[in-house]
Amino acid sequence: MTAAVVLGGGMAGLLAAGVLADHVDEVVVVEGDQYPEEPGARRGLPQGHHNHLFMKGGADALDELLPGTTDLLRAAGAQQRGLPHDILTRGPRDWFERNPTDTWLLLMSRAVLDHVVRGQALRNPKLTVRQHTKVVGLVGDARRVTGVRVEREGPAADAEASEETLPADIVVDATGRSARTPQWLEELGVPAVEEDKVDAGFAYASRWYRAPADTPEDFPGVMIQVQQGTGRPGRGVALLPNEGGKWIVTQFGSKGGEPPTDEKDFATYSGDWDHPVIARLLARATPLTGIRSYRGMHNRWRHYEKARLPEGFLVIGDAFAALNPTYGTGMTVSARSALVLRTELRRTGLTPDLGRRVHKGIAKIVAFAWQSSAGNDVLFPGAESTLPVRAEKFQTWFGARISQVAARNRTVSNTTFSVGTFIAPPTRMASLGYLWRILRGPRRPALTAEQAIAQFPGFGTLIEDPAAVPVSHPSDTGRTR
Ligand SMILES: Cc1cc2nc3c(=O)[nH]c(=O)nc-3n(C[C@H](O)[C@H](O)[C@H](O)COP(=O)(O)OP(=O)(O)OC[C@H]3O[C@@H](n4cnc5c(N)ncnc54)[C@H](O)[C@@H]3O)c2cc1C
Structure with a gap:
């Protein structure tokens, strides 16, 4: 035995x-x-x-280990969204064009x-x-x-x-x-x-909401990623559709950029990004819980x-x-x-x-x-690390360049997200074609926030009526900028 x-x-x-x-x-x-x-x-x-969120590479492994699990999750209301095709995404530098890729995320409550x-x-x-x-x-x-x-x-x-x-x-x-x-x-x-x-002092603040009744089935959600290597704290947010018509909103930030945890600031917070899309969506949604924070x-x-x-x-x-x-x-x-x-x-x-x-x-x-x-976290101000930081300037430049090119180029977007979600090996990002496109740099200007949002009819009327929505930035809420 x-x-x-x-x-x-x-x-x-x-x-x-x-x-x-x-x-x-x-x-x-x-x-x-x-x-x-x-x-x-x-x-x-x-x-x-x-x-x-469960990345496609993880979800595929889940199905190999316990066959049929992702179908059961979908049946329980989990939302599948192509990345970045079905999620309004702002990378560390620019808003992403809505290019199709081979990969997706599965979104549901834990x-x-x-x-x-x-x-x-x-x-x-x-x-x-x-x-x-x-x-x-x-x-x-x-x-x-x-x-x-x-x-x-x-x-x-x-x-x-x-x-x-x-x-x-x-x-x-x-x-x-x-x-x-x-x-x-x-x-x-x-x-x-x-x-x-490596500890960049990140903190989370999250709240559940009931989506507005007129939210379309293909509502895209929003992901705004943190920017490293700017000398300022990183700040980001994810507003993602979950099962049962609910949204989970998680604001996050590195040391000095911690998100607000009081209700008024949380709802109006617009970090250091250039569009109050989150505040406008939250103005239409109904809070279902208090705000929970997480550190460590x-x-x-x-x-x-x-x-x-x-x-x-x-x-x-x-x-x-x-x-x-x-x-x-x-x-x-x-x-x-x-x-x-x-x-x-x-x-x-x-x-x-x-x-x-x-x-x-x-x-x-x-x-x-x-x-x-x-590797990203060592680049935020105040990060404590046991790792030697080597070639910091190059790393910052290269990371930013990948993000800028991936935001506009369909091939680079597909490779970057496929590797990032574990469905393609990291060596794909070392191929000559990929590296050449990165070194050549972006071939057209980045989308403005309005142009990025307009790619998604799924936002419908949810973010109209800007006059009615107050917006706050870190400097308004006492956090460092
Ligand atoms: C705020 C937050 C958000 C996250 N979001 C994501 C995400 O979006 N996507 C993602 O892929 N990952 C995410 N993660 C990471 C994810 O939660 C973990 O990687 C994943 O749960 C790994 O699971 P684990 O089984 O190793 O640990 P856990 O899920 O932490 O499980 C450990 C288990 O061990 C039990 N346990 C601990 N000590 C003892 C003991 N002495 N005796 C008996 N039982 C014990 C605990 O009760 C627990 O059930 C997130 C993590 C955090 C903290």
């Missing part, structure tokens, strides 16, 4: 558990929280109050996403979840992990009876951003694992791929690399990492070097996401 124990039943943990079930007799997922019966918030997933993924994963009869149960340590030594120490939580658990050891042939740690893996490994005598961290969005990569870890133990998801959510890559990296686990298990099964091989594969996926996340 072989057993796997997965620590944490979030996105990475459940996907890994489904993969492991094909190779062991039973899989136990240890989850500190109680899952809600219906789609809803839970304590262990505070990010659930904020905007979530509550619905998790409910559907959980339902799919837990249909597997080999899989059980111990809810309300907290992992407190590993069992074994620096050579091999043989189990996990857990503690039952909640009023029913009396202190003595609540501690237990779960034996395991393999332990997968998916305890997320707050993972205590380094301490657990230290207790087994494992030398400290190298860690990189640093990038942190624990280099397990370089470490000598005990056999029978591996790490996946945010516990391996937590990325600034502003770039929307975390769940896609988790899903693609679960595919790496599947490939390696299919190749050789539960071998002693499984962890090493899986960590190397995950590191390749993380490396690309890290570059677009931590």
Whole structure:
């Protein structure tokens, strides 16, 4: 009888558990929280109050791991939008032309996403979840992990009876951003694992709205991305359609550019972008919740791929690399990492070097996401970083140039977004044709905000009546400009 124990039943943990079930007799997922019966918030997933998007490369992986999941999500109301064809997008420099590409985003609340993924994963009869149960340590030594120490939580658990050891042939740690893996490994005598961290001090503020009754089905949503390398804090916003006629609005900013959290400023805020499109849309929408904020969005990569870890133990998801959510890559990296686990298990099964091989594969996926996340964040004022900042001027110039050309050129737009959403390999951005177009630069002027908006009949009359809508900028609300 072989057993796997997965620590944490979030996105990475459940996907890994489904993969492991094909190779062991039973899989136990240890989850500190109680899952809600219906789609809803839970304590262990505070990010659930904020905007979530699943990139096509992640959604494809989800369907490979749990077939039919994205169809179930669409049936539950998830909205698919081509990028940038179906979303009004302002990149770090310019407004995007509405070019078709091969890629898209799936938009829905985290509550619905998790409910559907959980339902799919837990249909597997080999899989059980111990809810309300907290992992407190590993069992074994620096050579091999043989189990996990857990503690039952909640009023029913009396202190003595609540501690237990779960034996395991393999332990997968998916305890997320707050993972205590380094301490657990230290207790087994494992030398400290190298860690990189980049913190640009990003903050989120989010609110749910009921869309106006006359919102068309193809309402595009709006994404305004942060600008790095300007010497000023980055500021951005996403207003995205979700299931059930709802909009989620998430304003975000790096250190010194934190978004407002009071109702009046939130509704009128127009950051440092050149059109009050968000304020006009919000003037027509009905708030459904208060404003929730989130901090602690640093990038942190624990280099397990370089470490000598005990056999029978591996790490996946945010516990391996937590990325600034502003770039929307975390769940896609988790899903693609679960595919790496599947490939390696299919190749050789539960071998002693499984962890090493899986960590190397995950590191390749993380490396690309890290570059677009931590690599950008080091360029914001006040960013704290363990990385040496090299060629900052070139990096800023090159990033801006890609964004300017992609905003106008259909081929460059397709390559940039396809690579960025993990459906094409990063080497596509190193092809001669791509690089030549970037170096040549934009061939026509950028769209004005009005021209960009006019590309989308889906806005209809929603953003007319500008006179009625007050607008505030960071300088009006006391934030630095
Ligand atoms: C504000 C915010 C917005 C985000 N938006 C996006 C987005 O738009 N797109 C995207 O792709 N990604 C996004 N992410 C990232 C995404 O949430 C994570 O990458 C993804 O959830 C990875 O999941 P995970 O399973 O590794 O960690 P989590 O989802 O955090 O799951 C960890 C699980 O472990 C449990 N746990 C923790 N410690 C213990 C313990 N000691 N014992 C037992 N259980 C434990 C927790 O309860 C939780 O269920 C966002 C993140 C944040 C913070």
